[in-house]
Amino acid sequence: MAPLLETRNLTMRFGGLTAVDNFDLRLEQGELVGLIGPNGAGKTTVFNMLTGRLRPSSGSITLQTDGPVELVGLKPNRINRLGIARTFQNIQLLPEMSVLENVMMAWHGRLKSPFWAPILGLPSYRREEEAMIDGSLELLDRVDLLELADAEAGSLAYGQQRRLEIVRALATRPVLLLLDEPAAGMNPNETNDLMRIITEIRKDFSLTILVIEHDMKFVMGLCERLIVLDHGVTIAKGLPEEIRKNEQVITAYLGERRRAAD
Amino acid sequence: MKDDIRFIRARQRWSAGNRRRNTILTLIAVGLLCGALFLAGRFADEYHIRILNMVAIYITLAVSYNLINGITGQFSLEPNAFVALGAYSASLMTMTPLEKEMNFIIDPCVPWLAHVCVPFLPAIIIGGLTAAIFALLMGFPVFRVRGDYLAIVTLGFGEVIRVVANNMQTVTNGPLGLKGIAMYTDLRWTWGLALLTLFVIVRLVNSSYGRALKAIRENELAAESMGINSFRHKLLAFTLAAFFEGMAGAMLAHLITTISPMLFTFFLTFNLLIIIVLGGLGSLTGSVIAAIAFTWGSELLRAVEEPTNVFGWFTIPGIPGMRMVIFAVILIAAMLFWREGIMGRKEFSWQWFLGLFSGKHKGAKSI
Numbered sequence: 001m002a003p004l005l006e007t008r009n010l011t012m013r014f015g016g017l018t019a020v021d022n023f024d025l026r027l028e029q030g031e032l033v034g035l036i037g038p039n040g041a042g043k044t045t046v047f048n049m050l051t052g053r054l055r056p057s058s059g060s061i062t063l064q065t066d067g068p069v070e071l072v073g074l075k076p077n078r079i080n081r082l083g084i085a086r087t088f089q090n091i092q093l094l095p096e097m098s099v100l101e102n103v104m105m106a107w108h109g110r111l112k113s114p115f116w117a118p119i120l121g122l123p124s125y126r127r128e129e130e131a132m133i134d135g136s137l138e139l140l141d142r143v144d145l146l147e148l149a150d151a152e153a154g155s156l157a158y159g160q161q162r163r164l165e166i167v168r169a170l171a172t173r174p175v176l177l178l179l180d181e182p183a184a185g186m187n188p189n190e191t192n193d194l195m196r197i198i199t200e201i202r203k204d205f206s207l208t209i210l211v212i213e214h215d216m217k218f219v220m221g222l223c224e225r226l227i228v229l230d231h232g233v234t235i236a237k238g239l240p241e242e243i244r245k246n247e248q249v250i251t252a253y254l255g256e257r258r259r260a261a262d
Numbered sequence: 263m264k265d266d267i268r269f270i271r272a273r274q275r276w277s278a279g280n281r282r283r284n285t286i287l288t289l290i291a292v293g294l295l296c297g298a299l300f301l302a303g304r305f306a307d308e309y310h311i312r313i314l315n316m317v318a319i320y321i322t323l324a325v326s327y328n329l330i331n332g333i334t335g336q337f338s339l340e341p342n343a344f345v346a347l348g349a350y351s352a353s354l355m356t357m358t359p360l361e362k363e364m365n366f367i368i369d370p371c372v373p374w375l376a377h378v379c380v381p382f383l384p385a386i387i388i389g390g391l392t393a394a395i396f397a398l399l400m401g402f403p404v405f406r407v408r409g410d411y412l413a414i415v416t417l418g419f420g421e422v423i424r425v426v427a428n429n430m431q432t433v434t435n436g437p438l439g440l441k442g443i444a445m446y447t448d449l450r451w452t453w454g455l456a457l458l459t460l461f462v463i464v465r466l467v468n469s470s471y472g473r474a475l476k477a478i479r480e481n482e483l484a485a486e487s488m489g490i491n492s493f494r495h496k497l498l499a500f501t502l503a504a505f506f507e508g509m510a511g512a513m514l515a516h517l518i519t520t521i522s523p524m525l526f527t528f529f530l531t532f533n534l535l536i537i538i539v540l541g542g543l544g545s546l547t548g549s550v551i552a553a554i555a556f557t558w559g560s561e562l563l564r565a566v567e568e569p570t571n572v573f574g575w576f577t578i579p580g581i582p583g584m585r586m587v588i589f590a591v592i593l594i595a596a597m598l599f600w601r602e603g604i605m606g607r608k609e610f611s612w613q614w615f616l617g618l619f620s621g622k623h624k625g626a627k628s629i
Contacts, residue, residue, distance in 0.1 A: 076487055077486045092481055105473055108474045108489070118471065119461075132470065
């Protein structure tokens with residue numbers, strides 16, 4: 001069977017700098033894969049290319065839904081509708097809207113009613129809005145944010161904002177979820193909660209997940225497979241145990257001099 | 263946990279029950295307004311009726327301009343173009359062939375327009391549609407840019423329309439303008455349009471589409487990542503706003519009965535900008551309040567432009583344009599002390615209004 005997502009020779013150049021060089025990725029249905037590497041390795045650039053935020057300099061991205069779809073050149077909203085949702089390294093919520101409205105927004109892309117339906121107060125639109133509210137509340141319940149449904153999203157604590165961003169991505173009904181440093185800035189308790197939530201939603205929504213993370217406990221505990229980037233080049237791929245012992249990876253993270261001193 | 267959901271749903275059903283109460287209160291308020299306007303139409307003098315008509319036209323313009331500038335957050339400077347398009351196209355529709363012959367003295371009117379003559383209502387709709395179609399076509403190039411660039415590009419388009427009106431002698435009669443347009447507009451038309459505009463735009467803003475527009479304002483990156491096509495939504499807001507602005511332009515032309523390109527300069531846009539900024543970008547209520555205050559206020563301030571005798575001691579000569587100086591000062595003061603405008607992003611709600619009487623001050627609902 002063809003993989004859910006496959007990239008071939010994905011390359012991103014900014015002027016003379018090659019941010020990502022010939023990145024090859026095969027994601028099978030249901031996998032949870034970690035993308036790691038030092039700062040500036042090009043991890044977020046990969047996400048931006050996968051979600052249409054950046055147009056790759058060369059290479060291809062193929063998503064297998066009903067049939068193979070080429071994603072290069074599609075707009076971010078189109079790619080989201082095809083089934084790829086993401087969260088951001090620096091949280092991107094709608095800070096002045098309520099928590100519930102933030103999640104309800106994710107339904108809008110699938111809305112069938114035309115814009116004049118709510119103006120005329122058509123029952124078909126009202127039903128869609130009801131379904132939107134119900135679905136959003138249920139999702140908020142899953143990540144323990146139900147009590148905060150009416151709060152302003154910007155007023156939430158950091159960990160809660162992270163969870164809200166994940167649940168909002170979920171509400172777009174993705175097949176592939178891209179998480180960009182979901183545990184950044186969280187304390188160990190919050191990280192544990194997050195790991196539990198990710199495990200649960202992955203099972204319940206039969207998701208494939210690609211995650212960027214620096215927290216090694218998180219990565220080693222959760223990911224089934226790892227890909228290591230350094231200066232845009234894929235330096236290692238494999239099981240967490242193998243990566244932990246990989247010489248090149250240790251060099252990339254700790255640097256040459258430190259190893260020489262050992 | 264299921265109980266919590268049930269609890270929240272119950273709370274929402276309760277607010278849905280309030281919705282019925284709100285509808286009734288709104289209908290009563292509209293009824294009172296209609297009654298007041300009826301009395302005004304009966305007993306007020308022509309000068310005050312003229313002001314009331316202008317108030318309604320400015321409400322229409324400000325609310326629709328706020329949809330694109332405040333709610334969607336796309337700072338644009340083109341409503342004078344849409345008002346001009348609506349005014350010209352509707353006027354050319356209602357003028358009789360004889361009137362056109364008398365107007366177009368330098369060059370005759372183009373044949374396909376010279377013999378057209380339709381009643382007022384279809385002419386208004388044609389005025390609105392002309393503006394809307396133009397907005398739709400204009401939207402494709404202008405929404406490729408954002409922020410300051412969008413403001414500059416739309417400003418350019420606004421000027422282009424005025425220059426075109428000035429030079430298309432055989433269609434618009436050039437700088438001579440159109441004279442002797444029938445005065446069809448009365449209180450029923452202007453306030454009917456203002457209420458229709460408010461109804462449509464408030465309903466849209468409170469729907470999923472309105473939330474999408476606000477999402478684009480607050481964080482376009484996030485909105486697009488959630489599957490919202492920001493370009494199409496901007497185009498929707500822009501076209502809808504242009505439709506109402508065009509209709510308001512048609513009303514304006516049939517109220518003042520003489521139009522020329524001079525009427526649709528950037529000054530018109532600037533006045534609307536003052537209104538929506540003063541009322542609060544993103545607050546439709548604020549736009550209505552500011553439109554009333556601005557229109558009425560500029561009439562009251564006419565006094566400062568006329569020679570004034572101070573207690574018989576000495577006479578201050580009238581200074582033409584003094585009103586605009588005072589408006590500029592008010593605007594600067596508002597920007598210093600009232601940065602978000604009168605209403606900020608808050609909207610009027612019956613909940614808040616009734617709270618004023620029961621002593622429980624809950625604050626206006628933020629949208």
